[in-house]
Amino acid sequence: MDDVLADAASRFIEYADIRFGRKIRPVDLHNRTWADVAGTTPEVIRSWLFEEGFFRGMKVIPDSQEVVARLCEKYEVFIVSAATEFPNSLKEKLEWLNEHFPFISWTHTVFCGHKYMIQADYLIDDHEKNLIRFPGKPVLFTAHHNLHLNHYTRVNNWREVAEMFL
């Protein structure tokens, strides 16, 4: 979900502005940690992820709704989010999906920690830790934090996902 369907980076930029008055541009995030860019500690950033509303208020990544809806016509699509680390996020993520991806049923929503027990043909994900042990075909979705990776099939946006799968 985060940085693939939900715009986590923009949410971070918003919080850094509200909390620290820092004006951060998306390009500032390239291959740097949020804590580094915001001039704070990883613990402070991490605490945001436990705050009520952090996940619920995320914007939708462009074109994801339309493309996921079209993928659902051709494939069986599961949303698999590494979310169990953040107890508050679970209900918010369900509500967020219900609002923005109402065509994704609870039957096809998975909240987990590790993703390597997921069995599927493809995994579209922004984190190498999720892709590296995936038994199917991994597809890297471009995010600020993964620009340095060059050994995965990469999609830069949802239009490219559509080109690859539709």
Next chain:
Amino acid sequence: MDDVLADAASRFIEYADIRFGRKIRPVDLHNRTWADVAGTTPEVIRSWLFEEGFFRGMKVIPDSQEVVARLCEKYEVFIVSAATEFPNSLKEKLEWLNEHFPFISWTHTVFCGHKYMIQADYLIDDHEKNLIRFPGKPVLFTAHHNLHLNHYTRVNNWREVAEMFL
């Protein structure tokens, strides 16, 4: 979780007593629906599952803590709970696991709808709908609602799980 680690049946009996003054014995539940036993509608029973506290207050199934802890020494154990249908249950189930199974990490906790995308060698579950499409070896954990099933390897309690796997 429900009826395997967490005693959902006892929780139901408790609610039926509090809400309707019905005194239900566990044996009354054999192969009957909760609504039928409580003399109410499926919708009323279903509404309980959306209530705050319903999941959080469940008792632990006898011997499950000790046996799961021992399983964790020999196997990689994931807790996979069909929970995304009930938004309130998610945080409660995490808290419940943290309290009663603190040795199960969030990394090995999965909340889903369907379970058939889970890749594992074994699945210990009380519902045929989860076992029937599981690609590994299914193991039926005895519950009031599955006594009529006779084509699965069955364990009647956690001592039998220990015998089978340890």
